[in-house]
Amino acid sequence: MITFQNVSKMYPNGTHALNHVNLNIDTGEFVFIVGSSGAGKSTFLKLIMCEERPSEGTIIIGDTVVTDLKRRQIPYLRRMMGIVFQDFRLIDNMNVYENVAFAMHVVGASNKEIRRKVPYFLSLVDLQDKAHCKPAELSGGEQQRVGLARALVNNPKLIIADEPTGNVDPALSFEIVDLLSEINRQGTTVLMVTHEHSLVKHFHRRIVEIHGGRVVADTGKVEVR
Amino acid sequence: MKLSSLGYLLKEGAKNIWSNRTMSFASVGVLVSCLLLTGAAVLFSMNIDSAMQSVEGSNTITVYCTQGLPTLKAVQVGEAIKDIDNISECELVPKDQAVEEMLEVLGDNGTVLEGLMGEDNFLPDSYRISMADLSLYDETVAQITSIEGVEKIIDYSEIADQLTELDDMVTTVCFWIILLLGVVSLFIIANTIRVALFSRRLEISIMKSVGATNWFVRVPFIVEGVIIGLVSGGLASLILNVAYDNFISSLSILSFFTPLPLDPYRLRIVLVFLLVGAGFGMLGGLISIGRYLKKDVGVLTTL
Numbered sequence: 052m053i054t055f056q057n058v059s060k061m062y063p064n065g066t067h068a069l070n071h072v073n074l075n076i077d078t079g080e081f082v083f084i085v086g087s088s089g090a091g092k093s094t095f096l097k098l099i100m101c102e103e104r105p106s107e108g109t110i111i112i113g114d115t116v117v118t119d120l121k122r123r124q125i126p127y128l129r130r131m132m133g134i135v136f137q138d139f140r141l142i143d144n145m146n147v148y149e150n151v152a153f154a155m156h157v158v159g160a161s162n163k164e165i166r167r168k169v170p171y172f173l174s175l176v177d178l179q180d181k182a183h184c185k186p187a188e189l190s191g192g193e194q195q196r197v198g199l200a201r202a203l204v205n206n207p208k209l210i211i212a213d214e215p216t217g218n219v220d221p222a223l224s225f226e227i228v229d230l231l232s233e234i235n236r237q238g239t240t241v242l243m244v245t246h247e248h249s250l251v252k253h254f255h256r257r258i259v260e261i262h263g264g265r266v267v268a269d270t271g272k273v274e275v276r
Numbered sequence: 277m278k279l280s281s282l283g284y285l286l287k288e289g290a291k292n293i294w295s296n297r298t299m300s301f302a303s304v305g306v307l308v309s310c311l312l313l314t315g316a317a318v319l320f321s322m323n324i325d326s327a328m329q330s331v332e333g334s335n336t337i338t339v340y341c342t343q344g345l346p347t348l349k350a351v352q353v354g355e356a357i358k359d360i361d362n363i364s365e366c367e368l369v370p371k372d373q374a375v376e377e378m379l380e381v382l383g384d385n386g387t388v389l390e391g392l393m394g395e396d397n398f399l400p401d402s403y404r405i406s407m408a409d410l411s412l413y414d415e416t417v418a419q420i421t422s423i424e425g426v427e428k429i430i431d432y433s434e435i436a437d438q439l440t441e442l443d444d445m446v447t448t449v450c451f452w453i454i455l456l457l458g459v460v461s462l463f464i465i466a467n468t469i470r471v472a473l474f475s476r477r478l479e480i481s482i483m484k485s486v487g488a489t490n491w492f493v494r495v496p497f498i499v500e501g502v503i504i505g506l507v508s509g510g511l512a513s514l515i516l517n518v519a520y521d522n523f524i525s526s527l528s529i530l531s532f533f534t535p536l537p538l539d540p541y542r543l544r545i546v547l548v549f550l551l552v553g554a555g556f557g558m559l560g561g562l563i564s565i566g567r568y569l570k571k572d573v574g575v576l577t578t579l
């Protein structure tokens with residue numbers, strides 16, 4: 052699913068955010084990316100989404116060599132990904148339903164498809180009763196579940212989550228990861244950056260640790276029962 | 277593009293304008309001024325052209341005799357003019373004919389002059405002359421002026437020259453003002469759309485994260501620019517039409533100048549204004565979006 056071959060990233064200001072990273076993630080894996088702040092975790096995700104391009108090395112996602120991708124092809128690569136943000140990024144003046152529908156609208160989904168799929172994904176994250184609430188009326192955990200529904204609604208093959216539980220009550224964090232696990236069980240690859248050791252310990256999954264822009268530890272593929 | 281997407285994009289563009297109405301209002305105001313000034317300058321120029329054509333119809337030099345000069349004397353003046361070598365033609369315009377010509381030009385407004393025929397005629401007799409050699413113009417004019425009974429010489433080609441000069445000056449001044457206003461309106465439209473882009477940056481980053489194409493991100497903002505342009509064009513053509521009609525009717529009491537009627541041009545003005553307005557709006561939109569999207573908008577990056 053994802054292959055990094057000798058990938059380095061240096062930002063224009065000279066920061067070496069990633070150094071010679073080699074990594075392979077198979078389809079259907081669930082991977083925790085851990086590491087201290089500034090280690091290069093977000094940069095790793097940005098390279099996958101093509102928000103940043105590597106200074107060196109090759110990145111392959113699915114059967115696309117991302118490093119050869121032209122700018123105008125990037126949107127189509129992103130359509131196979133769903134992204135979950137630490138700060139939720141819900142649009143204030145849209146209700147829950149509209150926030151999820153928005154992600155479908157902007158990739159040209161038909162109204163019929165939107166009416167069919169949005170309720171399904173809202174019930175998947177157990178928010179069918181809050182469809183008409185504005186984000187401000189929801190708890191952090193609920194907001195993140197809206198974010199999750201939005202990331203899922205276009206049927207991505209890969210979920211990218213950058214500290215999705217960072218702004219959620221610790222008790223509710225498990226709920227989010229449970230949902231991600233459930234999605235992963237149905238075949239979607241999940242990449243999740245996190246700081247929370249308790250989560251990593253509780254869910255027995257592959258753990259990749261990044262430090263100073265290098266992969267310093269990798270449990271390798273973990274088979275889930 | 278799917279129809280549902282098109283409707284969505286149009287709606288988003290209109291929403292931008294409304295949620296950002298102060299700036300949109302300013303954009304419309306400046307663009308309307310720019311279009312109005314352009315239209316006024318063009319109409320002014322067209323009027324000068326038509327005035328010149330009517331002057332060119334009498335593109336001759338007219339020699340006026342002193343008012344009240346007895347007819348016999350006036351005939352002698354004519355003989356003296358004909359005696360000058362350089363005069364190729366010399367035709368008497370009796371004062372009654374002059375009044376008739378004037379009545380013709382004035383139409384209904386001329387009725388007040390009707391009682392002036394015959395003894396009460398205040399116009400002098402005059403001669404329309406042409407010269408054989410225009411390089412001797414000044415000397416010939418001096419010779420004519422020295423004839424007793426000649427009051428003055430009016431050369432209509434000189435008036436035509438002055439009109440052309442005025443037209444050129446107005447055109448030049450207007451050109452620079454229009455250029456300036458054009459740049460200003462482009463700048464304001466671009467800024468208006470930049471504000472809209474900025475206030476919707478969260479939406480844009482989400483659009484980009486789920487894989488909306490750059491075109492899809494752009495279109496609402498281009499629609500915003502085009503709507504601003506169309507509204508400005510419509511408003512400007514309305515104002516110009518109404519203002520010009522008022523101008524014509526207020527000038528109709530003046531006798532010496534008949535303004536060009538606008539009717540043959542109305543539709544053209546509307547179309548051109550709408551087109552130019554839409555073009556400006558689109559350009560303004562493209563300028564700011566180009567600058568905004570140049571650096572790939574952050575997706576994971578904190579906004």
Ligand SMILES: Nc1ncnc2c1ncn2[C@@H]1O[C@H](COP(=O)(O)OP(=O)(O)O)[C@@H](O)[C@H]1O
Nearest residue numbers: 062064066068087088089090091092093094095
């Ligand atoms: N756009 C950028 N320009 C310059 N330096 C950056 C940029 N983004 C991140 N960095 C730097 O790269 C390093 C890795 O950052 P990041 O990948 O965000 O780390 P993490 O997500 O693990 O906290 C840090 O030193 C950070 O300051």
Ligand SMILES: [Mg+2]
Nearest residue numbers: 092093094213
């Ligand atoms: Mg980070």
